[in-house]
Amino acid sequence: MTYRYDADIVDAAAMFDVFDLSDPEETRAKLRRFSASRPAPDTTGVEVTDLQIPGPPDGPPVPVRVYRPAVGDAVRPAVLNFHGGGFVFGVVSNDDPTCLDIVRRVDAVVVSVGYRLAPENPYPAAPEDCYAALQWLATHAGELGVDPGRIAVHGTSAGGGLAAAVSLMARDRGGHAPVFQYLELPELDDRTDTVSMRRFTDTPGWNTLNARTSWRHYLGDRAGGDDVPEYAAPARAKDLSGLPPAYVVALEYDPCRDEAVSYAQSLFAAEVPVELHVFPGAYHLAFLVPTAAVTRRRAEERTTVLRRALYG
Numbered sequence: 440m441t442y443r444y445d446a447d448i449v450d451a452a453a454m455f456d457v458f459d460l461s462d463p464e465e466t467r468a469k470l471r472r473f474s475a476s477r478p479a480p481d482t483t484g485v486e487v488t489d490l491q492i493p494g495p496p497d498g499p500p501v502p503v504r505v506y507r508p509a510v511g512d513a514v515r516p517a518v519l520n521f522h523g524g525g526f527v528f529g530v531v532s533n534d535d536p537t538c539l540d541i542v543r544r545v546d547a548v549v550v551s552v553g554y555r556l557a558p559e560n561p562y563p564a565a566p567e568d569c570y571a572a573l574q575w576l577a578t579h580a581g582e583l584g585v586d587p588g589r590i591a592v593h594g595t596s597a598g599g600g601l602a603a604a605v606s607l608m609a610r611d612r613g614g615h616a617p618v619f620q621y622l623e624l625p626e627l628d629d630r631t632d633t634v635s636m637r638r639f640t641d642t643p644g645w646n647t648l649n650a651r652t653s654w655r656h657y658l659g660d661r662a663g664g665d666d667v668p669e670y671a672a673p674a675r676a677k678d679l680s681g682l683p684p685a686y687v688v689a690l691e692y693d694p695c696r697d698e699a700v701s702y703a704q705s706l707f708a709a710e711v712p713v714e715l716h717v718f719p720g721a722y723h724l725a726f727l728v729p730t731a732a733v734t735r736r737r738a739e740e741r742t743t744v745l746r747r748a749l750y751g
Contacts, residue, residue: 455644511639516589523596578614599625633697645723
């Protein structure tokens with residue numbers, strides 16, 4: 440198809456062919472080589488600590504990376520971050536730029552979660568790891584300099600789906616709940632039958648085939664069937680009442696666009712405060728182009744949204 444991509448992201452489209460979910464190991468190796476070629480992130484003014492925290496019952500420890508402002512001992516809000524990668528790829532270091540930006544611009548402690556990946560660890564490993572991290576963060580808030588009453592969950596793509604799932608889990612289980620959910624390009628619906636999912640079969644990096652393969656890795660033969668739980672695919676949730684306020688990001692040429700928009704509408708219907716922003720001219724991986732105007736707009740808006748949610 441022909442797409443009216445934003446001019447800033449046209450030339451970058453070809454480099455996203457690396458994202459191929461048909462062979463997870465090969466693609467992970469490509470991503471490791473790509474990450475190794477990038478300069479180390481500038482951590483000036485930020486303390487970065489890697490920890491292993493208790494995982495869910497009967498699960499292994501969960502690696503997390505904690506980012507804290509290096510100056511001042513004020514109690515701050517926290518952002519719990521879940522990286523993207525189609526439930527199949529990703530490590531905490533992938534989100535170093537995002538997490539460092541949030542620490543500096545929002546003035547928050549950020550904890551980024553290295554949850555278990557499919558297909559080796561299918562559902563429910565990832566959301567259970569993420570939920571365990573939320574409960575750990577709330578329990579250890581004092582030693583981290585965090586206000587446990589001001590914790591937001593934040594995720595992109597699969598991470599956005601996990602942030603939505605953790606919000607549902609916290610509500611239903613009576614555990615410590617986030618006060619805000621930031622859902623960026625969230626992967627929410629294993630049925631993959633929206634207009635955008637059927638239409639965007641050849642968009643850069645993330646297209647219909649990759650999305651459907653992602654769900655098969657995550658859910659196996661259950662993907663698209665009748666017995667998929669809402670913690671796996673939050674779009675299936677029948678009741679969204681009582682969830683924390685949300686900010687939902689979607690992109691015009693993203694297969695996940697319509698499920699994000701639909702989830703925001705369902706939150707509206709459940710009387711959950713929600714803001715929806717659909718950025719025009721962009722494909723799913725556009726925010727990986729740091730110089731693009733749409734990426735800078737998103738960073739500014741993310742700062743505004745998180746500061747308003749966590750500082751009032």
